[in-house]
Amino acid sequence: MSSAYEKIRNHAGLVDLKNWVRIEITGADAATALDSVVGGNILDLFEGKAMNTLIPSLSGGVEAIVWILAIEAGFQIIAEPDEYAPVTAVLDELTQNFDICVSNLQNNTFHLLVTGPEAEKIAIAALGDEVQSIAFLNAFELADGVMAARIGFFGEYELHLFGDASLQDSIIANLLSHGSSDIVTDDSAFPVMMAEMRILNRARDVPEDASVFDVGLQWMIDFQKDNLRAADALANRRGEKANSCVLMVLDSKDVSAKTDISVEGEVIGHVRSAYYSETLNNSVALVFLNRDLAVPGLVFETSEGIAQTVSAPAFLSKSVLNALGQAA
Amino acid sequence: MTPLILEQARAIAAERQCITLKLKETLIDCLALEKEPTDIPDDCLLFGVGLGLDSVDALEIVVAIETEFGLRVEDEHMREIRSINSIVDLVQNNTTQEKEVA
Numbered sequence: 001m002s003s004a005y006e007k008i009r010n011h012a013g014l015v016d017l018k019n020w021v022r023i024e025i026t027g028a029d030a031a032t033a034l035d036s037v038v039g040g041n042i043l044d045l046f047e048g049k050a051m052n053t054l055i056p057s058l059s060g061g062v063e064a065i066v067w068i069l070a071i072e073a074g075f076q077i078i079a080e081p082d083e084y085a086p087v088t089a090v091l092d093e094l095t096q097n098f099d100i101c102v103s104n105l106q107n108n109t110f111h112l113l114v115t116g117p118e119a120e121k122i123a124i125a126a127l128g129d130e131v132q133s134i135a136f137l138n139a140f141e142l143a144d145g146v147m148a149a150r151i152g153f154f155g156e157y158e159l160h161l162f163g164d165a166s167l168q169d170s171i172i173a174n175l176l177s178h179g180s181s182d183i184v185t186d187d188s189a190f191p192v193m194m195a196e197m198r199i200l201n202r203a204r205d206v207p208e209d210a211s212v213f214d215v216g217l218q219w220m221i222d223f224q225k226d227n228l229r230a231a232d233a234l235a236n237r238r239g240e241k242a243n244s245c246v247l248m249v250l251d252s253k254d255v256s257a258k259t260d261i262s263v264e265g266e267v268i269g270h271v272r273s274a275y276y277s278e279t280l281n282n283s284v285a286l287v288f289l290n291r292d293l294a295v296p297g298l299v300f301e302t303s304e305g306i307a308q309t310v311s312a313p314a315f316l317s318k319s320v321l322n323a324l325g326q327a328a
Numbered sequence: 329m330t331p332l333i334l335e336q337a338r339a340i341a342a343e344r345q346c347i348t349l350k351l352k353e354t355l356i357d358c359l360a361l362e363k364e365p366t367d368i369p370d371d372c373l374l375f376g377v378g379l380g381l382d383s384v385d386a387l388e389i390v391v392a393i394e395t396e397f398g399l400r401v402e403d404e405h406m407r408e409i410r411s412i413n414s415i416v417d418l419v420q421n422n423t424t425q426e427k428e429v430a
Contacts, residue, residue, distance in 0.1 A: 052377050136376050152377070198371055216369035219378050224362045238366050247371070264334055293337055295344040295370070296413055301331040308329065311413035312371040324407065 005189035005278050008156060010318065012116035013185040014175055019081045021066075022105040022162065023091065026074035033098035034075055037090050037229050038068065039212075039221030045070045050137045050151050053220045054202075055090055060211045060233035063090065065202045065220075067151045069139045076105070078151065078160065082203035110168035114175060115158045116183075117318035123148075123159050125178035131159065146171065154193035155317040192275035195284045198247045198312030205245075205273050205286050211237035214288065215245045243269055244294035247312050248285045250274070252305035255283040262303045268293055271304065277314065284314055348416050350396065355412075358392040359385055373411050389415075399423065 007013040025034060035042035040053030047070045055063040064086040067078040079087060091102045114123045123131045127142055134140045139149035146163035161171060176183070191204060200206060200215060212218050212234065221228070228234070246269075255274035260267045269289035277284045289309070296311040316324075332340070352365040359381070361368075372378045374389070381389075386409055390401045393415060399422040401409070408418040 213366065213369075216371055218367050219369055219372045221367075223364070223367055238364070244370075263337075266334065268334070293334075293341050295341045295348070296417070297344070298337045298340060299329045299331050300337065306331060311411065311417065 002189060002278065004185040004187070005192065007183060007185045008116045008154070008189055008193065009279060010117065012114065012118040012122055012179055012183045014172070014179070014183045015113040015115065015185055015187055017111040017113050017160075017187065018106070020106075020111050021077060021079035021081065021084050021087055022109055022111055023077045023087065024071075024074060024103045024105055025077065025091070025100055026103070027098070027100035029098035029100050030074040033094045033100045034068065035225070036098075036227050037094065038066070039228070040068070041222040041225060042068065042075070045075075047072060048139055050139055050149055052151065054212065054217055055086065056212060056221065056228075056230045056234060058230050058233060060230055060237035061208065062202050062206050062210070062212055062215060062217060065200065065217070067149075069147070069149055069151075071139070071147065072141075076147075076162070078111075078149070078162075080201055080203075082201065086202075105162075108165050109162055110165050110171070112161045112168070112171060112175075113158060114161065115154075115156050117156060117322055118179075119159065119319075120157045122175060122179040122183070126174045127161075134159070153197075153199055154190065155197040155199075155313055155320060156193075157319040191273070192277055192284065195247075195273055195275050195286055196277055196279065196314045197317075198245075198286070198314070200245070200286070207270075207272060207288065210245075210288070211240060211242065213238055213240065214242050241291055243288035244291050245272070246287050246289045246294050246296075246309050247314060248287045248289075248307045249277075249280060249310050249314060250283040250285060250302075250305050250307045252283055255285055255304050257285075260303075261287060261289075261307070263300045268300070268302075279315060344416060344420070347419055348412060351393075351412060351415055351419070354392050354396045355389065358388050368412060370412050370416075374409065378411070393419065397423070 031042050037055050038053045040051045045051050049070050051068045054065045057063040064083040069076040134150050136150045142148050149160045152158050206215050253276050257274045259271050261269050261271050269287045272286045274283050274285035296309045298309045300307050349365055352368050374381045397419045408414045
């Protein structure tokens with residue numbers, strides 16, 4: 001089992017996400033401006049809350065997948081590194097039409113992630129009991145202006161910490177003193193862990209011509225908004241009979257990404273991303289499957305081996321099972 | 329599990345898609361969601377991210393499922409009320425069991 005995967009799925013991991021997108025939007029029009037380009041309803045996002053949403057492309061596809069935190073000064077966009085170019089391009093357009101200030105925080109702030117089934121105990125011990133009260137989809141300002149946000153990418157307990165870059169070393173030292181130096185890891189396991197939960201990375205997992213409906217991200221869009229970007233394009237693509245993104249588990253350990261998958265000589269879909277899952281001891285793949293087969297529970301003998309369509313997530317993570325146990 | 333031939337798979341998928349559509353319509357009605365069935369992906373989570381429902385909605389959902397699909401949701405099944413697909417699994421499994429009992 002890879003070290004990063006083992007730590008995050010089974011114990012705790014501390015990951016430096018300094019290269020992730022961190023952009024602050026402030027100013028009188030900050031809410032209106034953001035609301036005009038993202039799918040979610042920013043006007044209902046109150047201070048201390050977080051939203052997972054997307055920026056629809058003008059053709060009804062996915063321009064970028066982002067998290068947005070409502071903070072005292074305005075809003076903070078958090079996203080994976082690949083989203084920097086599309087997000088900044090859209091924000092540049094907004095600055096032409098709205099009274100907003102866009103600040104790239106990457107150079108002067110840190111972004112750390114404490115994650116895994118044992119991470120909450122370490123975070124509480126290091127950062128205080130307030131951490132325990134931060135619910136999923138919430139953010140809270142800790143001492144020294146450090147922002148702690150419960151947002152999620154791979155189904156484990158995840159606490160994202162942001163603050164002035166000068167504080168990073170002391171925060172890391174504090175976390176390590178309550179965990180161990182062994183929790184330091186990297187983001188190398190994120191792709192497989194995200195695939196296991198069917199959480200998509202736009203650049204890796206979303207074909208350029210796919211609509212938000214094909215990828216199953218329409219839940220990120222409030223279709224009742226009267227200012228929805230690309231509303232007509234989205235409406236036109238709603239009824240398309242294209243392929244749907246489905247999670248598949250395959251018995252082969254070496255499944256090729258970006259390859260067609262066929263059954264009985266007939267192409268039934270396209271494998272967009274595939275990874276070996278150490279939890280399942282099988283491969284997990286995000287497959288754009290013919291819509292008439294895009295349901296969980298089907299088993300096929302395919303060109304890539306025996307493959308089963310499954311509901312997401314592919315399994316309940318230890319963090320979720322722990323939480324369910326406590327709730328029960 | 330035994331692999332399916334495509335014709336079988338398409339028939340099973342069509343049956344499941346009918347149940348999935350009926351479930352989405354039921355949830356839209358009972359929770360007064362301002363959505364079309366196509367706005368809700370099959371893998372959509374109900375609570376937190378996804379539809380953003382809460383525990384009060386969970387009770388409404390249970391009543392609606394029991395009424396619409398004629399099954400009883402026991403306490404041990406509450407864990408299955410987490411996504412559209414997991415509820416469809418619950419409906420299909422319980423319908424099958426009831427048929428076997430009958």
